[in-house]
Amino acid sequence: MSTTPRPPRRSASPMRPELVEPVTLGTLREALADAGFAPLAASDGVDWGTEVTGISMDSRSVEPGDLYVALGGANRHGAEFASQVAAAGAAAILTDDDGVRLVEASGLSGVPVLTAGGLRDLVGPLSARIFNSQPADAPRPQLFGVTGTNGKTTTTYFVNSLLKSLGKTTGLIGTIEIVAGDQPIPSALTTPESPQVHGILALMRERGLDAAAMEVSSHAISYRRVDGVRYDVAGFTNLTQDHLDLHGSMEDYFLTKAKLFTPQRASRAVVCVDDEWGRLLAGKSGVETVTLATQGSLEADWSVRAVERVGLGHRFELHGPGVQVLQARTGLPGTFNVSNAALALVMLLASGVESARLQHALDTADPLTVEVPGRMQLVGAEPAAIVDFAHNPDALERTLASVRRPEEGSRVIIVFGATGERDQTKRPLMGAIAARLADVVIVTDDDPHGEDEQTIRNGVLAGAEEAVRTRALATQVLEVFPRGNAIDRAVAMAGPADTVLVAGRGHEVFQEVKGVNLELDDRVELRRALRRHGFSALGAEAVES
Structure with a gap:
């Protein structure tokens, strides 16, 4: 069994922290068991003291020290690339029974091979543990997640801009770009998989960022790309017909979105109740939830009033509990951007930002007038x-x-x-x-x-x-x-x-x-x-x- 711990591994990947403290296969086995997953299995002689410093589901992106998760695909099984990842320095391979047979047929030796069922369910928790992306006992960025059919991208840009106006260093994970502070993170992926998501969050923590905003699509939830991620504040924009090729019905689409609003995934929530799905979600949410109405006279904790068109954009008031009123404006066209802006404001309030401090930022920095590429x-x-x-x-x-x-x-x-x-x-x-x-x-x-x-x-x-x-x-x-x-x-x-x-x-x-x-x-x-x-x-x- 390994007796001399290796120093932190330095990564060249732009989607991982530069330094990762090694974690043993035994520690990963215990972490999964503590989380309620079935124990990892291994052939005789596997060294549970083998150290891991990364995780990948793509054989082409394996780095030395990685745990390679070999999944079955539509055309090929990831285990077919076992020799390739071993040559790249993979510390171990985790696969299913079909994958084990493929590895054995390749004649590969010297690399520990572990097996488990439901592999995709394990990738998120494993990524979180390996990269230590959201430690409970150390500083980390406050994380805002936004889901819904429309408005996710713009709302995350608004959240990011508001945070900057408060003097915070911020990150952004979205469909348009990924940014850590002022540095763009290049990615060939339209939607990062779970190892990349946790790697990016760990990178943001390593760089000392104060907060980050992230789009959370139904695809990301369905395909388990955000498993193991916990949001400090989760926001909901709306739900309208889209992605029925994946979900089949609006009910299934809603239930997928609702998975974000559980204690395992979020600490608190802000839900826009303009549509029936938002009202349903507010009633079913499993976490502390603040409601927002941006249209009509619906009852909610916070409501948008006195909307006035100014140029292409709008001025509006945001009324909250007691006598709280925020005066805000956005230069982006469309009343739906008033809704997006209001959601971003209430998410920051739900995170603990005082309304007076937020009003000062609105008065001095115009943070809700920010260009969002390809959005109006x-x-x-x-x-x-x-x-x-x-x-x-x-x-x-x-x-x-x-x-x-x-x-x-x-x-x-x-x-x-x-x-x-x-x-x-x-x-x-x-x-x-x-x-x-x-x-x-x-x-x-x-x-x-x-x-x-x-x-x-x-x-x-x-x-x-x-x-x-x-x-x-x-x-x-x-x-x-x-x-x-x-x-x-x-x-x-x-x-x-x-x-x-x-x-x-x-x-x-x-x-x-x-x-x-x-x-x-x-x-x-x-x-x-x-x-x-x-x-x-x-x-x-x-x-x-």
Whole structure:
């Protein structure tokens, strides 16, 4: 058995802390048993004193000292790469019974092989223990998690900006970027897996950050990417139709989101109760919960009142228990951004920030006016040219309702499509919404993935054309592709008082077509079209990140 502890291992990975204190396989076995998991099994002679300094589910990212978790995949089993990870310095391999047979068939020796059932359930707790990402006995960043269908990204940016205005050093984990302090963390992953999430949290702790904000999608919960993570404050925005290709029903979608609001995953919560799902969640939440109403006269602990449009943005009041009132503003377009801003404010209040201190930050720093890439991002003023991520019916309706300019005769011209190999039922719904709320609807391609582009467009067009016919609308419906041509057509039709909205892809810089990533940034295409047709554009004409 190992008798001489190794020093902390230095990692070159940007998604891990630089130094990790070694932990033995025996310690990991005990930690899982204490958490209620079945004991890890091993063949005779396994040295439980073997030290581990990292964890990976990807054979290509294994570093010396890693525990490699070999899972079965759709096409290949991770254990097929046992020799490769051993050569890379893996300290041990954890796999299932099928994986053990593959390792034995490879003739590999000298690397401990452990077995367990339900491997994916173990990755989060193992990652948390190996990286010591959220220690109970040492300082760590306060962690804010935001879930819901729409508004997650913007709310995390608001939380981050508010924290900075209070003098905090912050981190961000989201779909657009991952940042630790002022340093971006490069990642080839759209959604980090559990080892990366815990590695990033440990990195933020190592760098002494005060707090971090994180998007928590239903995919992240379903695929156990945030297992072992505990949020100091969890926030809920809303729940509308999306991701039914994964969940099957709104009820299942809701139950997945609700898993975040349990004592194992959160200390306290803030829930927006504007929709029925929020009200249901507030009643079912298993942790201390503060409620927020941003529309109408719903009863809640905190409520938004006196909303007033100022330029593209809004001023509003946030009323709380007793006589607490916060005066706030956001320069981002859309009343839904008032909701996002209010949620961010109440999450900070729930974390213990005093309202007077928060009001001082609102008065001196304007923290709720922050550019969020691809979220109501303004790239031109005359015409108003906006790129937004709205890619489901509710988001599209909210966005379209917020962008019409007050000038008489101004029009809204929208360019959008639908994603391939996703929930097909929302395509005609989105087409109908666009026809009802825009003056010109240009249907084009989004990310078709492996699906036929014409089939996708037909689904959207059917909804738009039926709405025009049954409602006797004057809306003009066009089909233009590829997407760059559609954006150019929209700008060519626009006048200075109009609004051109390009929706669906937001910050994305590649369009996936039959397995090939084609360079395409809606913001770049829109700027080019504006200048080509004699209008001015905001920002540089370059692919954004």
